[in-house]
Amino acid sequence: MNEREKIIRLWFDMWLTQQDLGIDEIFTEDVVYTESWGPKYEDRKTVKHWFHEWNTRGKVISWEIKQFFHKDDQTIVEWYFKNEMLTGGKEEFDGMSLIKWTTDNKIRSLTEFGCNRNNYNPYQNGDKPQFKNEKISWF
Numbered sequence: 001m002n003e004r005e006k007i008i009r010l011w012f013d014m015w016l017t018q019q020d021l022g023i024d025e026i027f028t029e030d031v032v033y034t035e036s037w038g039p040k041y042e043d044r045k046t047v048k049h050w051f052h053e054w055n056t057r058g059k060v061i062s063w064e065i066k067q068f069f070h071k072d073d074q075t076i077v078e079w080y081f082k083n084e085m086l087t088g089g090k091e092e093f094d095g096m097s098l099i100k101w102t103t104d105n106k107i108r109s110l111t112e113f114g115c116n117r118n119n120y121n122p123y124q125n126g127d128k129p130q131f132k133n134e135k136i137s138w139f
Helices: 003-017 044-054
Strands: 027-034 058-071 074-085 090-101 107-116
Touching: 003 058, 003 074, 003 090, 027 044
Parallel strands: 027 107
Antiparallel strands: 058 074, 074 090, 090 107
16 A cells, blocks of 8 residues: 555544544644635644544544545545534535645645535426525535
8 A cells, every 4th residue: 555545544544533643743744734614724733633622522433535546746535524523413425635745755735625415416307407405515
């Protein structure tokens, strides 16, 4: 397995086990981490705080890697994600992460992109679109 893929799998495993198994080793001190829905963490200390704090409020149930794409100092990983919050909320979506690496295989930038899993064809019943009447989640 590719070294960079091992690092990404380790990051996902940390969320699944709710344990810091090496955040300091896999991220640069000045990492920029952007979640698909907007929050942006601009250093490793904040990423670490977010990880520990978030895991007091919820649990990642599944974070399955579908495939990797590598080019030069970048990796794209396609994944499926599901969580449950202590307040009862649940989220489930497909996504991708664009990861930029240092020469010594530390993550210097990670940007997530999400996609709603509740897909449908708005033109199924004709030429005029019929959209679902539900709150739109922008990832």
